[in-house]
Amino acid sequence: MRDDRRNHRPDERVQPARLVAFDVISAVSRDDAYANLLLPGAIASAGLDRADAGLATELCYGTLRMAGYYDRIIAIAAARPVAQIDATVLDALRLGCHQVVGMRVADHAAVNESVALVRRFGSRSAVGFANGVLRAITRRSPDAWRRAVSDAATSEDDRTAALTSHPEWVLRAFRRSLAAEGREAELDELLQADNDAPVVNFAALPGLAERPDDAIPNRFSPVGFAGAGGDPDAAVTASGGRVRVQDEGSQLVALALSRARAVVPGERWLDLCAGPGGKTALLAAEALASGARLAANELVPARADLVRRAIAPVPLDVPVTVLDGTTVGERHPREFDRVLVDAPCTGLGALRRRPEARWRKQPRDVAELADLQNRLLDSAIAATRPGGLVAYVTCSPHLAETRAVVSAAIRRAGGRVSEIDAGEVLRGIAGDGLDLGDDGDRLSAQLWPHRHATDAMFIALLSVDS
Numbered sequence: 001m002r003d004d005r006r007n008h009r010p011d012e013r014v015q016p017a018r019l020v021a022f023d024v025i026s027a028v029s030r031d032d033a034y035a036n037l038l039l040p041g042a043i044a045s046a047g048l049d050r051a052d053a054g055l056a057t058e059l060c061y062g063t064l065r066m067a068g069y070y071d072r073i074i075a076i077a078a079a080r081p082v083a084q085i086d087a088t089v090l091d092a093l094r095l096g097c098h099q100v101v102g103m104r105v106a107d108h109a110a111v112n113e114s115v116a117l118v119r120r121f122g123s124r125s126a127v128g129f130a131n132g133v134l135r136a137i138t139r140r141s142p143d144a145w146r147r148a149v150s151d152a153a154t155s156e157d158d159r160t161a162a163l164t165s166h167p168e169w170v171l172r173a174f175r176r177s178l179a180a181e182g183r184e185a186e187l188d189e190l191l192q193a194d195n196d197a198p199v200v201n202f203a204a205l206p207g208l209a210e211r212p213d214d215a216i217p218n219r220f221s222p223v224g225f226a227g228a229g230g231d232p233d234a235a236v237t238a239s240g241g242r243v244r245v246q247d248e249g250s251q252l253v254a255l256a257l258s259r260a261r262a263v264v265p266g267e268r269w270l271d272l273c274a275g276p277g278g279k280t281a282l283l284a285a286e287a288l289a290s291g292a293r294l295a296a297n298e299l300v301p302a303r304a305d306l307v308r309r310a311i312a313p314v315p316l317d318v319p320v321t322v323l324d325g326t327t328v329g330e331r332h333p334r335e336f337d338r339v340l341v342d343a344p345c346t347g348l349g350a351l352r353r354r355p356e357a358r359w360r361k362q363p364r365d366v367a368e369l370a371d372l373q374n375r376l377l378d379s380a381i382a383a384t385r386p387g388g389l390v391a392y393v394t395c396s397p398h399l400a401e402t403r404a405v406v407s408a409a410i411r412r413a414g415g416r417v418s419e420i421d422a423g424e425v426l427r428g429i430a431g432d433g434l435d436l437g438d439d440g441d442r443l444s445a446q447l448w449p450h451r452h453a454t455d456a457m458f459i460a461l462l463s464v465d466s
């Protein structure tokens with residue numbers, strides 16, 4: 001937490017939930033912190049009750065998610081580009097803007113407490129400026145601000161990007177990916193869905209846990225359910241870790257590998273990029289039930305520890321190695337029957353969960369990651385025995401990270417590898433109601449927040465033929 005004694009006027013109280021939200025928002029912009037990792041600890045150390053914890057979460061996530069839109073409003077209200085505003089002051093303005101425009105909190109509370117934050121943490125000289133900008137924001141209705149931002153846009157894409165608070169390059173990447181399945185018209189729905197808080201979703205590890213009676217079964221995952229309220233961590237702890245918080249799409253892609261075809265007891269499976277181990281735990285339960293063996297690998301030692309913790313509730317011996325996955329094919333050629341490559345990616349498919357992620361990623365990240373993804377997929381193919389299966393998975397729908405990587409690997413494998421119909425496998429697990437778009441030629445499958453209420457998980461299934 002930052003030092004809040006500076007410029008502190010004792011008569012200016014800031015509600016603890018706002019203080020927590022502001023602290024996390026500033027750490028995200030100042031230190032590149034991750035809100036989803038920082039916020040729970042900040043809430044706990046401030047001793048917030050449930051209602052205030054909910055408020056702090058909404059303030060923090062809502063502000064970070066909609067920062068692009070709020071910056072347009074702030075720029076108009078301040079009559080200057082946001083790049084010319086001090087970072088701490090800008091954070092306080094965004095937080096105030098979210099309350100006035102996004103949450104419709106009473107103007108005086110939103111303005112006074114945001115100004116108090118500037119007085120405490122920003123520079124004294126900025127107090128009048130912040131007050132003026134926030135008062136200007138309160139003078140228009142949220143609808144009037146939408147019109148103002150829309151009118152100031154420089155193109156149709158700029159307008160959509162501004163109003164839905166996405167970087168324009170991300171919007172274009174989403175459009176290309178939707179167009180590849182004949183569903184370009186769904187772009188607005190997708191962008192809106194990214195701004196909705198996802199419900200907490202669970203997996204009951206098959207064979208080890210049951211869905212609670214009062215839970216709402218997932219639409220598609222046979223092992224998934226949404227909680228009936230209550231503390232998710234408590235539900236996980238009460239189950240001894242056999243119930244886990246996990247996105248429904250993540251469950252489906254892991255099950256697609258384990259259930260793509262009948263398991264021959266003794267099969268060897270590998271999770272090549274396993275940290276923090278969500279899919280490893282599900283695969284471990286599946287391996288236990290079907291008589292397969294599972295190994296996991298992760299590059300980062302601390303994340304390998306998380307994998308060990310994730311699989312501890314499953315009574316199966318799962319060795320966890322800490323290797324660069326790109327070298328595993330050479331070290332263990334043709335050893336495994338099924339390999340999951342849940343590749344490091346931009347995470348553009350999980351923007352609902354990581355509110356700041358859309359502002360962190362840059363187009364150049366895609367090219368760097370694609371290079372690693374190509375090498376990891378080649379390595380996985382090399383580690384797979386003839387007759388085996390590789391699942392290539394990303395939580396990004398960017399075509400450069402999905403179809404392009406898969407097509408290039410198939411080309412490089414020169415006839416050794418063919419793609420099987422991942423959509424058919426998924427429908428076998430999820431039921432025929434799983435709508436995977438209109439392009440009948442594509443063998444890979446893309447899930448979407450707006451259509452499936454999952455993260456935008458991509459999966460291709462490759463059969464290693466010789």
Ligand SMILES: C[S@@+](CC[C@H](N)C(=O)[O-])C[C@H]1O[C@@H](n2cnc3c(N)ncnc32)[C@H](O)[C@@H]1O
Pocket residue numbers: 250272273274275276277278279280297298299300303323324325326342343344345
């Ligand atoms: C998308 S995450 C995997 C998520 C995981 N399967 C789950 O469901 O919890 C990708 C992981 O790959 C790891 N990684 C990055 N580069 C790697 C490499 N060269 N070899 C192996 N793992 C790597 C990252 O540290 C990260 O933990």
